[in-house]
Amino acid sequence: MLVLIESLSDQEIIERAKAYDHAVLQHLYEAYSPALFRYIYYRIGDRETAEDIRADVFIKMLEGLGSFNYQGWSIASWLYRIAHDRVVDHLRRQGRRKQETLVDTVVDPTDGPDQQSLASLDHAELYAALQQLTDEQAEVIILRFLQDRSIRDVAQITGRSEGAIKALQHRALNALGRLLRPVGD
């Protein structure tokens, strides 16, 4: 069933989703829930809050399906846009979270002890480095290289032009290269 759904175009998927097709909605949830969680998690640095916001994004999707019109936007871009608005709203209300929360919550409970140590380090360094960037640069890095979204998708999600995203991406990578330790050090 999932194979058949993946063969559908974005417009067909949206039409079925607007009819609250159970299989399509389940597919959308399973396909985009982990990526949305990571995007939210790297943005706010708190696992539980990220999971709550992720669940809220899908509820917003259900509420907005009736009025959603396909105008070249993929449903993934639409979901990321919902998540982007929710994150911005959360950051505006809560303020930037501190690094301490990330160290406590970034550990994946499914990982082994060694992997947990390595992942925690990487996640902590990554989050610390992202905190040194501007919000726009951090969001471009997350969407482009941690979520593998295209320049066009990032432009749609953030509401900027593709040229602006390219410039942001260039400056963000240069800044991040100075912050992150070299590979193998």
Add this chain to the structure above:
Amino acid sequence: MNDNLSELVIDAWQNGVSLETLCKQYPHHADAIRQLINPLITLQQVNAPTLSPRASQAQADFLRLAQHYRAQAAAKPKQRRSLLTQRWLWATATIVFLLCLSGNLVLSASARALPGDNLYSVKRWSESLSLAFTPSDQQLAVRIELVNERQREIASLVALNKPVPNGLLDEVVNETQSIELALAPTHTNDPRRDQLRQANQQLQTTIAIIPSENLGDDVKHHDLIETLDQSSQRMVASASATPTQMVKLMLEPTIADQPIILSDPTVGPNIANPRVPPKPQTPTLEPTEVVLPTSTSTALPTVKPTKVPAPVVKPIATATLVPTLLPTSTPLPTDVPTATELPPVTALPTSAPTNLPTATENPIIGLPTATPVVVRNPTVVVPTKVPEDIKPTEMPTPQPTAAVPTPQPPAPVPTKIPEDSKGQPQPISHN
């Protein structure tokens, strides 16, 4: 390195081109390429965080909520369809449509109904309803139109040789008078006055042609026509009268309230109803009949001068009675000729002629050409008082009785009588 080149290098690296290859390809930007690609290599080695076990519970909640939305979406079209297919809705709409249609048909059919028809009450009801919803400033015009409608109904009844209800005639005459009263304060140029006048004339004509057998026993053509005529004349009089006169005209009792005059066809030939022949004039000694028309006497001579010539006879009759009685009284002094009591005796002949000038005024009034409308002329009032003062029937009897006891010398009488009373030489020649 510009933004486009950096994007090109990133795309190449993401598509599998190694960092060394990119540095060889762009040797001038090798350092910049390394600075750009090294963070990407570091990001690739970061393990992605995974969802906690409670995420599965969130997925179940999401799917349950989706099912709820699906149920709601499926219920809405059913509700719309069921509303359109409700039998009671169609039945109610059909009943309302039929009621409106039948009501419209009945009203249109009743528009041609005549008194006595079954739909005539519906017609009158619809007229009352429309009049009630008419603005107050337009109600008089509508009422005039309703008078015209009544006139058409009466004409239709006459054409069909059907009896005309008495109530209909009384109603239309009263309504005409009522409208006239309502129009009295309006300006003389008000077009409604002309409309009412035309309606009044048409109504008079229509009533005049009603066969007598189709009228009720207690209704007469000329009474109704005269009432309408008086109403029309009041309209004309009020148009030429000053405001105070107009108010006086309206406050005074209408002629219709005086049954003696209005019901009496002896007033003269009626122009509006020529079929009513005037009765022969019979002079009576009832002055009250002449007094009543004085209320509208000033305006009427100019309106219809030749209309009522007949009442002229009445003053003449009263005037001629007095002289005829006087000669009978004059022989009395012949029986008692006393010279010493002549002054009172002379007073008698002189008193009678001095009172007579009131009678001399009457012939002037009685001339048909001079004052043709004696009935409405205020000067006619004078004769009504004259008979009371003169009292012709009593004059002969008291004069002899008063003169007889007083001895009057016969000698002075012949000398004075020829001077005072010409045409009465008999007593003189007798002495």
